[in-house]
Each structure stands twice: as structure tokens, then as C-alpha cells.
Amino acid sequence: TQSTRPQRLLSAVQKNATRGDPCSVVRAIDDFCRHKEWAMNVGDEKGCILDSVVSEMNPAAVLELGTYCGYSTVRIARLLPPDAKFITLEFNPGFAAIARQVIAWAGLEEKVQLVEGASGDWIPKIKEQFGIKTFDLVFLDHWKDRYLPDTKLMEECGLLRKGSVLLADNVICPGTPDYLEYIRSSPKYESRYFKSHLEYTKVEDGLEKSIFLG
Numbered sequence: 704t705q706s707t708r709p710q711r712l713l714s715a716v717q718k719n720a721t722r723g724d725p726c727s728v729v730r731a732i733d734d735f736c737r738h739k740e741w742a743m744n745v746g747d748e749k750g751c752i753l754d755s756v757v758s759e760m761n762p763a764a765v766l767e768l769g770t771y772c773g774y775s776t777v778r779i780a781r782l783l784p785p786d787a788k789f790i791t792l793e794f795n796p797g798f799a800a801i802a803r804q805v806i807a808w809a810g811l812e813e814k815v816q817l818v819e820g821a822s823g824d825w826i827p828k829i830k831e832q833f834g835i836k837t838f839d840l841v842f843l844d845h846w847k848d849r850y851l852p853d854t855k856l857m858e859e860c861g862l863l864r865k866g867s868v869l870l871a872d873n874v875i876c877p878g879t880p881d882y883l884e885y886i887r888s889s890p891k892y893e894s895r896y897f898k899s900h901l902e903y904t905k906v907e908d909g910l911e912k913s914i915f916l917g
């Protein structure tokens with residue numbers, strides 16, 4: 704049977720990356736997506752900005768919306784302190800299955816809880832299910848029309864505290880106009896745009912970093 708692109712991406716990881724070496728997994732995916740088949744990972748250029756935000760925060764609790772193949776999951780998990788809690792939500796079972804194997808190849812399965820399900824269903828259940836009070840960092844990289852409703856849902860569910868950071872991918876391409884409008888005009892957030900490029904291309908894109916002011 705015909706393989707899927709995520710399956711071919713996983714094969715490239717298993718062929719070219721060293722088990723237990725997260726950086727080699729990141730490199731193998733970037734090489735595959737740059738030279739073989741483009742895929743919607745945050746990529747190496749925006750990935751460096753993601754790395755700097757994670758490193759500077761040293762977060763104890765992280766939420767990722769939209770795991771896909773686990774590229775950004777590995778980038779984030781490799782930088783977390785030992786007892787940090789990291790939850791990543793993915794509702795496509797096929798993508799989740801690939802991501803689990805990518806995360807395992809990197810040797811990071813102990814640091815990540817991949818939850819199969821929709822953000823809209825799971826965000827209200829996170830506190831009770833995972834014993835998490837608030838998130839220090841949320842990485843938004845799922846369907847672009849879900850960024851705004853899920854941000855409002857996280858506010859309503861009390862998952863954000865003064866100083867929590869929302870880091871949103873693709874605010875230019877494909878774009879998240881309603882989210883940008885809300886987050887940049889709301890007195891509850893202090894926002895900053897990190898200009899970059901769409902993964903593996905010369906097209907402009909960027910990350911919006913927004914600090915929740917409580």
C-alpha cells in the first residue's frame with residue numbers, strides 16, 4: 704500500500720537519526736523536508752526562535768496544540784527541565800501514531816504526554832486529568848482557525864497565569880488574522896512579532912509571542 708508523507712518522514716528519521724539523540728532527529732526531519740518532501744513542521748529557522756523562548760522560560764508546564772509528526776514536540780522536550788510536564792494534543796490518529804514513534808526515537812517519551820483528541824474537548828479537562836494548574840508556555844500550531852477559540856477557552860478554564868506565554872506559529876502564512884487582531888488589541892496580553900520565514904522556504908512568516916497579563 705502507498706505510504707503517507709508522515710510515514711516517509713518517520714522512515715527518514717529511523718534511517719538517518721541516532722536513537723536517543725533529539726538533535727539528530729530534528730536534523731533528519733529538516734533535511735527530509737528541505738531536500739525530499741516539504742512538510743508543515745515549524746522548521747529550523749522558526750525552530751531556533753522557539754528554542755530561545757523555551758530556554759529563556761525554563762517552563763515547568765508546557766502545552767502544544769497540534770503535534771503533527773512531533774518535530775516541535777522533540778524541539779521543546781529536549782530543552783525542558785527534568786520534572787517538567789509537557790502535554791501535546793493531536794486529534795488525527797495516524798499523525799499521533801507517527802509522532803509517538805518520532806518522540807520515542809529521540810528518547811523523549813518519558814518527557815512528553817501525547818494526548819489523542821481535539822483541543823476543544825481536552826482543554827477543559829486538563830486541570831483534573833493531569834493535575835496541572837496553569838501552563839507557563841503554550842505553543843499553538845494546529846488548525847489556524849482554532850487559535851482564537853482555544854485561546855479564549857484556555858482563559859475561561861483558568862489555564863493561564865500572569866506571565867504565561869502563548870507562542871503562535873504561522874501568524875503570517877497561512878495566517879491567523881482573527882487571533883492576531885484579538886491578541887494584539889487585548890489589554891490582557893503584551894505581544895511581540897518575531898519575523899522569520901515559512902519553514903524551508905523564502906516566504907515570510909513569523910511567530911507571535913504573547914504574554915498573558917492576568
Ligand SMILES: O=C(NC/C=C/[C@H]1O[C@@H](n2cnc3cncnc32)[C@H](O)[C@@H]1O)c1cc([N+](=O)[O-])cc(O)c1O
Pocket residue numbers: 743744745768769770771772792793794795798820821822823844845846847849872873876877901902
Ligand atoms: O495548516 C497548518 N497547520 C495545521 C496543523 C494541524 C495539525 O494539528 C492537528 N490539529 C488540528 N486541530 C486540532 C485540534 N486538536 C488537536 N489537534 C489538532 C492536525 O491533525 C494536524 O496534525 C500549517 C500550514 C502551513 N502551510 O504552509 O500551509 C505551514 C504550517 O507551519 C502549518 O502549521
Ligand SMILES: [Mg+2]
Pocket residue numbers: 743744745844872873
Ligand atoms: Mg505551523
